Amino acid sequence: MTTSKGIVYLIGAGPGDPGLITVKGLECIKRADVIVYDRLASPRLLDQRRPGAECIFVGKQPDRHTLTQDEINNLLVQKAGEGLTVARLKGGDPFVFGRGGEEAEELARHDIPFEIIPGITSAVAVPAYAGIPVTHRDYTSSVAIITGNEDPTKENSSIDWSKISTGIGTLVFLMGMGNLPAITRKLMEHGRAPDTPVALIRWGTRPEQQTLVGNLGNISHLAEEKGFKNPAIIVVGEVVKLRDKLRWYENKPLFGKRIIVTRSREQASALSQAIERLGGEPVEFPTISITEPDDYAPLDRAIANISSYNWLIFTSVNGVIFFFNRLRTLNHDIRDLAGVRICAIGPQTAKALRSMALRVDYVPAEYQAEEIVQGLQDKIAPGARVLLPRADIARKVLPESLAGLGATVDEVTAYRTVAGSGNAPLIRQMFERNEIDLITFTSSSTVRNFMAMLNPTDPAALIGRARVACIGPVTAQTAIEMGLPVDIQAKEYTIDGLLQAILGYYSR
Numbered sequence: 001m002t003t004s005k006g007i008v009y010l011i012g013a014g015p016g017d018p019g020l021i022t023v024k025g026l027e028c029i030k031r032a033d034v035i036v037y038d039r040l041a042s043p044r045l046l047d048q049r050r051p052g053a054e055c056i057f058v059g060k061q062p063d064r065h066t067l068t069q070d071e072i073n074n075l076l077v078q079k080a081g082e083g084l085t086v087a088r089l090k091g092g093d094p095f096v097f098g099r100g101g102e103e104a105e106e107l108a109r110h111d112i113p114f115e116i117i118p119g120i121t122s123a124v125a126v127p128a129y130a131g132i133p134v135t136h137r138d139y140t141s142s143v144a145i146i147t148g149n150e151d152p153t154k155e156n157s158s159i160d161w162s163k164i165s166t167g168i169g170t171l172v173f174l175m176g177m178g179n180l181p182a183i184t185r186k187l188m189e190h191g192r193a194p195d196t197p198v199a200l201i202r203w204g205t206r207p208e209q210q211t212l213v214g215n216l217g218n219i220s221h222l223a224e225e226k227g228f229k230n231p232a233i234i235v236v237g238e239v240v241k242l243r244d245k246l247r248w249y250e251n252k253p254l255f256g257k258r259i260i261v262t263r264s265r266e267q268a269s270a271l272s273q274a275i276e277r278l279g280g281e282p283v284e285f286p287t288i289s290i291t292e293p294d295d296y297a298p299l300d301r302a303i304a305n306i307s308s309y310n311w312l313i314f315t316s317v318n319g320v321i322f323f324f325n326r327l328r329t330l331n332h333d334i335r336d337l338a339g340v341r342i343c344a345i346g347p348q349t350a351k352a353l354r355s356m357a358l359r360v361d362y363v364p365a366e367y368q369a370e371e372i373v374q375g376l377q378d379k380i381a382p383g384a385r386v387l388l389p390r391a392d393i394a395r396k397v398l399p400e401s402l403a404g405l406g407a408t409v410d411e412v413t414a415y416r417t418v419a420g421s422g423n424a425p426l427i428r429q430m431f432e433r434n435e436i437d438l439i440t441f442t443s444s445s446t447v448r449n450f451m452a453m454l455n456p457t458d459p460a461a462l463i464g465r466a467r468v469a470c471i472g473p474v475t476a477q478t479a480i481e482m483g484l485p486v487d488i489q490a491k492e493y494t495i496d497g498l499l500q501a502i503l504g505y506y507s508r
Contacts, residue, residue: 012119040091126204140169148176252279382406
C-alpha cells in the first residue's frame with residue numbers, strides 16, 4: 001500500500017560515541033531525506049547520510065533552545081507531510097527522558113506513520129564507560145533512572161524521595177547538575193547515608209569524558225570547586241566503588257585525543273578505526289580525493305604493450321587498484337603480466353598485489369625514492385624498460401633516478417589526486433575552540449590541500465595547541481615549508497608506523 005505521506009523514524013542515537021548507534025538506526029539515517037538532530041547526537045553520524053539529505057539542528061541547551069519542543073513537533077509533521085523520510089536523531093534513547101513520547105503522540109495525532117528505534121541510554125552506557133556497572137550481584141540488584149531537571153524543593157514532586165532514597169540500590173539522575181545540591185540533600189534527608197559513593201560523569205562515552213567521584217556529603221562542593229557542569233549524569237550507590245578496578249575507557253592510550261584524519265574519504269577508514277580502537281576520536285577532514293585520470297590514453301597504451309616491460313613498479317595501493325581496474329576494463333588479465341617483474345613500495349601495496357595472486361619480486365626496506373633506487377640498482381639492467389603507473393602529482397625523483405641507472409621509464413597517470421570535500425568551516429571552528437589535539441598527514445598533497453582549504457595567514461596560530469604527525473620525512477618537510485611545526489614523524493612510512501609514532505609520543 002502506498003501513501004503520499006512520508007515516515008518519521010524516532011531514533012535513539014546513543015550517548016555520544018557514534019559506534020553505539022544501533023544497526024537499524026544507522027540504516028534509517030542512510031536512507032533518510034531529512035535528518036533532524038539534537039545536541040547530544042554525534043555529528044559524525046551525519047557523515048552516513050545519503051547525498052542531498054537535509055540536516056536540521058534542533059539542539060537544546062539548559063540556557064537556550066534552537067527550537068522549542070512544539071516547533072520540533074511541527075517540523076516533523078511538516079517534513080513527513082511533504083512525503084519525505086525523516087530520521088529524528090535523539091541522544092540516548094527516545095523514550096528515556098527524550099520526549100520521544102510527545103513527538104510520537106503529535107505524529108499519531110496527524111496520522112503520520114512513524115517507528116521507534118530504541119537507543120542505548122546514557123543511564124547505562126555512560127556509567128559503563130566510566131567503569132561503573134549499574135547493577136552487580138555483590139552490591140545491588142536494583143537501579144532507578146530519575147530526571148534531574150525537576151526541582152526537588154517544589155511542593156508537589158513527582159519523585160517519591162522517601163522510597164527511592166533507601167529502597168533502590170543504584171540511582172541514576174539525568175541532567176541534574178543544576179539541582180545537584182538539592183538532590184543530595186533530599187537523599188540524605190530521607191535516609192541515604194552521607195558517605196554513599198557518588199560519581200558525576202560529564203560528556204560520557206566521548207573523548208572529553210570526565211568523571212568526578214565523591215559521596216553524598218561532599219560531591220556538591222567538589223563539583224563547584226571543579227566547575228563540573230552539564231551535560232552530566234549523577235550515579236549514586238555502592239557500585240561506584242568498582243570504578244577504580246573496572247575503568248577501561250580512560251585507560252586507552254589515545255583517550256581524550258581528538259585527531260584529524262586528512263586522507264581521502266576512501267582511504268580514511270583504516271586510520272580512523274585504529275584511532276577509535278585506541279580510545280581517540282577521529283575527525284575525518286578529507287583534504288584529497290582520488291579520481292580517474294583526465295586521459296586514459298597513456299595508461300591504455302602501456303597496458304596494450306605490457307609484455308614489453310621488464311619491471312612494473314607500484315608506489316601505492318591506489319596505483320594497484322586503478323591499474324588493475326583499467327586492465328580488466330580493456331579485457332586484459334594478469335596472464336598478460338607473464339615475465340614482467342613487480343616491485344611494490346610499502347607492505348600495504350605488496351599486500352594488495354598478493355591478494356590478486358601476484359608474486360612481488362621486490363619490496364624495498366625503505367619507502368623513499370632515493371633508497372628505492374639504491375635497492376633496485378643491482379636488479380634493473382641498463383636498457384630495461386620500466387612502467388610506473390601512479391598519481392599525476394607524484395615526485396619526479398623516482399623516474400629520474402631510474403633513468404639514471406640506464407632504464408627507459410614510462411611514467412603514466414593511473415589516478416589523479418584532487419582537492420577533497422572536507423568541511424573547512426567546521427574544522428576552523430574546532431581549532432578556534434581548541435578542540436583538536438592532533439593532525440595527521442599521510443602525504444605532501446594532504447598537507448598542501450589542508451593549507452589551501454583553511455587558507456591561514458599564520459598556520460601555527462591556526463592550529464594552536466594541536467600537534468602535527470607526518471607519515472615520513474618528505475611529508476614532514478612539506479609541512480615545515482608551509483609553516484606547520486612537526487611534532488611526530490613515523491620511522492616506518494606506513495599507517496601502522498604513523499600510529500606507533502603517535503603512541504610513542506603520547507606515552508612520553
